Amino acid sequence: MSDIVPASTELAIPTDSAPPSFLRLAARMVRLVTAAMGLRDSMGDLQRRMILDAERGEQRADMCDVAEVEPRFTAKMRDASLLLREVATASGEVAQSVEEAAMAADDLRSEHQAEYGGIHEAANANPGVRQALPGFYRTR
Template sequence: MSDLVPRPANLPAATGKPSFTRLAARMATLTASALALKEGLWALKRRMETDADHADMLADLCVAAEVEPRFTGQINEAGTALRKVAEASAELARAADQVQHDSQGLHDAHQGEYRGVYEAVNASGVRQAKPGFYRTR
């Protein structure tokens, strides 16, 4: 059985107005979650490959012991299925890696674009107009 354990969502609540800090927190959480998922999937891949190797060794021992061929065939089928799980988990880990990379890029772009504005607004101590107030047509 796998050591992966389902985890509850750790995203901040979706209530309230969008804000600089809320979006930054969500992007950081998404990046961390994608990293944890990727690491778990690579661990699953290694575990499934090890289990498949053990199934192959067991099948070889069964052949040497002249065990009924249908049982040896079932062990070989299990090893093949474990290898397919390992391949699929590697593909999913690569997708999680891409999500991690893209969410980190979005976080970095967001910080680069709006960090200065956020700090200037908070440093002024003056209540700012609602978004869109200064927009011109």
């Protein structure tokens, strides 16, 4: 049985017609970073498991050599161990890529906060003052 889990729709683009907002974008970046870190941890777990399984397969193949088991079966065990090591290597590469994506998303969140956080706070400091619609201050 597989441990594959269906993709989450938490990061999907919202289908409602609500205008983009400072808080919505910040929340989505936090969710993206959290999801990426969870994926990175899962890939690390997979990598450790595949390395352990590859080592155990090699040990079994060695024991089969000592017990003079048919060489073609021992060769299949060694091939399986080699493939498990390749999966471990690939999952490590995926984990590294996810780590980089998480750092980029966190940098985006930080830059967004630095650039627009003060504007958001000022706009919400006096709720009695009506603010312009998004895009009003955009320069062309």
